[in-house]
Amino acid sequence: MNQDILDFLRNTEIFSGLADDLLQTVAMSATSRALAAGETLIRKGDVADSLFIIKQGWLKIVTEDSKGDELILNKCGAGEVIGEMALLDSGLRSASAIALEGANVLELSRAIFMDVLDKNPKVAFAIIASHSERLRHNTFYIEKAIDWSLKTADGDYSFVESTQPLSADARANGDKAAELLAAFFTMVRKVKEREDGLKKQLEQLTFEIDQARRKQDFEEITSTEFYANLKEQAKTLRQKRNQS
Amino acid sequence: MSKGKIVSIHSFRGGTGKSNTTANLAAQVALTGKRVGVVDTDIQSPGIHVLFGLDETKMGKTLNDFLHDKATIREVGFPVGENTGDAEGRAQLTGKNLWLFPSSIRGREISQILKEGIDFNRLNEGLQSTISEFDLDYLFIDTHPGLNEETLLSIATSDILIIILRPDNQDLQGTSVTIDIARSLDVPHLLLMVNKALPKYDFAVIKAGIEAQFNAPVAGVLPLSFDLADNASNDLFSLKYPEHDWSKALRGVAEAILAAQ
Numbered sequence: 143m144n145q146d147i148l149d150f151l152r153n154t155e156i157f158s159g160l161a162d163d164l165l166q167t168v169a170m171s172a173t174s175r176a177l178a179a180g181e182t183l184i185r186k187g188d189v190a191d192s193l194f195i196i197k198q199g200w201l202k203i204v205t206e207d208s209k210g211d212e213l214i215l216n217k218c219g220a221g222e223v224i225g226e227m228a229l230l231d232s233g234l235r236s237a238s239a240i241a242l243e244g245a246n247v248l249e250l251s252r253a254i255f256m257d258v259l260d261k262n263p264k265v266a267f268a269i270i271a272s273h274s275e276r277l278r279h280n281t282f283y284i285e286k287a288i289d290w291s292l293k294t295a296d297g298d299y300s301f302v303e304s305t306q307p308l309s310a311d312a313r314a315n316g317d318k319a320a321e322l323l324a325a326f327f328t329m330v331r332k333v334k335e336r337e338d339g340l341k342k343q344l345e346q347l348t349f350e351i352d353q354a355r356r357k358q359d360f361e362e363i364t365s366t367e368f369y370a371n372l373k374e375q376a377k378t379l380r381q382k383r384n385q386s
Numbered sequence: 387m388s389k390g391k392i393v394s395i396h397s398f399r400g401g402t403g404k405s406n407t408t409a410n411l412a413a414q415v416a417l418t419g420k421r422v423g424v425v426d427t428d429i430q431s432p433g434i435h436v437l438f439g440l441d442e443t444k445m446g447k448t449l450n451d452f453l454h455d456k457a458t459i460r461e462v463g464f465p466v467g468e469n470t471g472d473a474e475g476r477a478q479l480t481g482k483n484l485w486l487f488p489s490s491i492r493g494r495e496i497s498q499i500l501k502e503g504i505d506f507n508r509l510n511e512g513l514q515s516t517i518s519e520f521d522l523d524y525l526f527i528d529t530h531p532g533l534n535e536e537t538l539l540s541i542a543t544s545d546i547l548i549i550i551l552r553p554d555n556q557d558l559q560g561t562s563v564t565i566d567i568a569r570s571l572d573v574p575h576l577l578l579m580v581n582k583a584l585p586k587y588d589f590a591v592i593k594a595g596i597e598a599q600f601n602a603p604v605a606g607v608l609p610l611s612f613d614l615a616d617n618a619s620n621d622l623f624s625l626k627y628p629e630h631d632w633s634k635a636l637r638g639v640a641e642a643i644l645a646a647q
Contacts, residue, residue: 339586349558349599359563363533364570375506376542376571383545 156223164262172248177241184239190228192251199245205237283319299334390517393526394544398560400531402550403581408528409437410624414640416484420523425487438486439471449489459519475626510543546575552582575646576602582610605642606635
């Protein structure tokens with residue numbers, strides 16, 4: 143048994159808190175895989191038959207946008223588990239995972255993972271606890287997003303003033319739910335700015351013309367002999383043009 | 387008397403993009419097959435002649451020479467359609483009936499010229515003989531900003547007056563006086579054109595607000611464009627970049643000119 147793998151697993155989110163004997167079972171069942179830069183580990187649409195724990199290096203989780211161009215959903219690094227959700231719900235791979243650089247992963251097959259869960263309810267419990275915490279966490283953000291959506295629809299932007307910008311922290315932690323809320327917050331702030339800009343423009347459009355000055359300027363120009371002649375000549379010209 | 391129409395382009399203040407607009411409007415109207423003339427009244431400032439590919443070395447006789455009986459109007463007219471050069475936009479005018487009538491009259495010399503007796507009738511006769519000699523459908527006059535006597539003469543003789551303004555209160559104030567003058571002088575067609583509107587604003591709101599304020603049609607709201615500022619100095623922007631928002635709105639103004647009977 144490689145002590146490095148044991149130490150490594152102990153520090154992963156999914157297996158942390160497990161007793162050493164359980165960790166050893168997992169460590170012995172896992173196979174190590176090296177990935178070259180650009181190599182595809184998981185292909186979207188494939189049947190899921192194992193999960194992966196990243197030991198070293200970075201992978202990108204990608205799908206395609208409507209035009210078929212690559213859309214990066216996330217980047218995962220050492221200690222993160224990928225592909226466990228499709229194992230639990232027996233679904234197909236929802237996205238592809240591609241190595242961004244030379245990387246090492248530990249692969250745990252579905253059969254062995256299920257066997258570990260079966261024999262070691264604590265692992266199952268750890269996974270459930272981890273997912274529950276993630277759900278609780280996400281629910282908080284979803285509720286917040288609903289609250290802000292309703293307020294925005296009503297034109298109530300008071301929360302923008304009383305909320306701390308969240309974006310920087312959220313990005314650093316790689317917390318998707320917090321990132322979504324931060325993006326939502328940024329969107330509302332920009333909508334508010336545009337709305338303020340339009341209001342300002344509307345205010346400008348209640349164009350203030352100084353009517354007294356307008357009259358004075360007009361009279362100054364039209365009171366000259368030059369203008370009187372011009373008006374007369376223009377009148378004659380228009381009559382001539384209309385007749386021709 | 388000729389049926390050709392005199393179109394004066396005016397703005398209360400400088401910097402509204404008046405010369406550039408005049409050149410592009412004239413070019414768009416010429417593209418439809420109309421016979422078009424452009425009177426450039428200020429050759430000393432970087433102006434309309436550059437847009438039509440005429441520089442000082444090519445410049446022959448001017449309107450001044452014509453008004454002082456030193457040249458015929460034939461000698462003054464610069465045929466743009468025969469001198470388009472290699473500018474991408476202007477090249478589309480090859481073979482079109484478009485003439486530029488340059489003038490060496492400078493703003494501050496106008497009072498002097500007026501004292502010499504360039505009165506309404508003489509200016510009008512000059513413009514009318516220009517129209518008949520070249521059988522023009524439209525003669526565009528790029529007037530001076532403000533309301534000096536020369537500009538008043540141009541307005542008085544116009545069939546169509548286009549006032550260019552930016553969407554701000556200072557331009558609105560000046561435009562209000564020009565509109566009152568145009569109505570006092572019975573100009574048959576008055577069109578407003580808003581230029582340099584910030585793209586973030588709602589142009590429909592600008593159009594409706596100004597039309598309501600003056601009870602006069604806004605023929606187009608054109609955006610402030612850095613593309614235009616970068617490219618406008620030596621070619622006709624609306625011909626070179628026909629799909630640009632500025633060009634599309636400008637063509638709307640050209641259509642309003644063609645629609646005015």
